Amino acid sequence: MKSRSIILMLLIVLLPLVLLTWAAIRIGRQEQTLVQDRFREVMETRLDDINREIRNHFDQTQRELQSLNEVDHLDVERMRELVRTQPKIMQLFVVSEKGKLLFPDPTGPLNRDEERFLQSTARMFTGQELLDAVLQTVEASEPLTRSSNSRMRALPKTPEQSIKETSGWFTWYWDRGLNLVYWQRRSSGKIVGVALERSRWIADIIAKLPNTDDILSSDIESGGLKQSSRSEKQIETRFRLLDASGETIYQWGNYDVPIAAKPYCEISVAAPLQSWRLQCLLPENQISITGRSAWLGLLGGLGAVAVAIAAMAWVFYRDYSLSMREAAEQVSFVNQVSHELKTPLTNIRLYAELLESDLANMPEEDADKPRRRLNVILSEGQRLTRLIGNVLTFARQQRKSLQPQGQTLIPDEVISQIVDRFRPPLEALGIATELNLNAKQPMSLDPDFVEQILGNLINNVEKYAAEGKLLRLTSQQTESELSFSVIDAGPGIPADKQQEVFRPFSRLSQKIRCATGTGIGLSIARELARMHGGDIQLNRHPRSSNTSEYGCEFVVAIKGLQSLEHRVT
Secondary structure, three states: HHHHHHHHHHHHHHHOOOOOOOHHHHHHHHHHHHHHHHHHHHHHHHHHHHHHHHHHHHHHHHHHHHHOOOOOOHHHHHHHHHHOOOOOEEEEEEEEEOOOOOOOOOOOOOOOHHHHHHHHHHHHHHOHHHHHHHHHHHHHHOOEEEEOOEEEEOOOOEEEOOOEEEEEEEEEEOOOOOEEEEEEEEEOOEEEEEOOOHHHHHHHHHHOOOOOOOOOHHHHHHOOOOOOOOOOOOOOEEEEEEOOOOEEEEEEEEEOOOOOOOOOOEEEEOOOOOEEEEEOOOOOOHHHHHHHHHHHHHHHHHHHHHHHHHHHHHHHHHHHHHHHHHHHHHHHHHOOOOOHHHHHHHHHHHHHHHHOOOOOOOOOHHHHHHHHHHHHHHHHHHHHHHHHHHHHHHHHHHHOOOOOEEEEEEEEHHHHHHHHHHHHHHHHOOOOEEEOOOOOOEEEEEEEHHHHHHHHHHHHHHOOHHHEEEEEEEEEEEEOEEEEEEOOOOOOHEEEEEEEEHOOOOOHHHHOOOOOOOOHHHHHHHHHHHHOOOOEEEEEEOOOOOOOEEEEEEEEEEOOOHHHHHHHO
């Protein structure tokens, strides 16, 4: 019992812990995923903020260039003066409504910068790339048609009609990489463009980017992930601005990026640099520990619950062990008392039987009254003997020390002797005894087992079914099995309670009036029958052929011990 109790305590502790651990793991993973998602959102938000700065820079540049592009009349000297005085401008150019380059005029005198510009932009004009880009933008705002050679047709000018002004960015690759042109289509139909100085607009963009060596706590707090102070270890990051070929234009941050590192997140840069990318890179170990605080909190809570459950289990086990020790001491005391009572009770019964023999030699008128009193002593002595026998048998059964001891007997003789012992109290209660015995062949039985089984069943009739005034006992026999049944005409037992009466200390109080006993008689009877290779079945038995009222029928079947030994062998 001790080992079973320990196992039970372990299950009480471990099962909740296993379930809580499983739930904590799921919650921890979800929480870590949530924190990592929020961290990614912070990094992406940071990239969006940088991208917004770049977009704002080009919006501001576009507004500044719009005033420079207001060229309705071709003034070569004025445009050359603008190029010389504006450091952002590499070159101004003007294209007629028919697609002809008006300035700088390839057929006229050119300065050195204009020659260089025409060399670098030859394909932009001769290949119609700029005009196609303009046409796509214009078609989005007003219907135009193209000639067969992809040039824009000149729109008819009438007093009622004018050309809608449009503008946009155009990119082309030359020399060191990407170059930018801002163009504007004037109401006259001319296209006025400004080619930006590449080194200048790249420098302007870099000036808008952070120049710190790391991301401070305030950067992280803006995304909802806070660090307590700037003195804490900063998050290692590296941000990059890459061109279309993957070359790094600018980078900042405190993370030393390995060669094969992959970006944690990236976005495309705003137009006109949509072929460029902004990247954020983080160490792998930093990503994995993100959200670890959630795990620590869950594990701390789980540890506290584990300690609480273990403490409760220990208290329960301590109280349970104390109760079991007290119960064991009580059982031991009852066993000792029962053994002590057995010896004087045997002497009482012995001298009562001797006194009964002496009364047989006395005159009837003198012996009648003492004999009645003596019968009461004998009856009560036999009942006390059965009670003590049940207690001792139950104790031996719990210790697993009870084994049947076979003797060759005639079953009916044993049954008759047992019934004769109960006749005086049965007759005193007015219970008629009917016997129909048909087990006359010798067989190996344990007489103590048979006596205790049958005695408990008859005693059950005596206590609970006396109002039926009937005890019918039948026996049958096969070569290897003895069966007998005890039938009464008492109040019966409900079908849903028929198995309950075989449990130790179980009593149907609603059907018992002033019943005495230990509540272990039927339990002992069934266990003894099973140890003898059989069992006891409880059936309902009609009180008579013309009634719907039922009494009880206990059917006992036990094997001969010789057949049991042969089966074991």
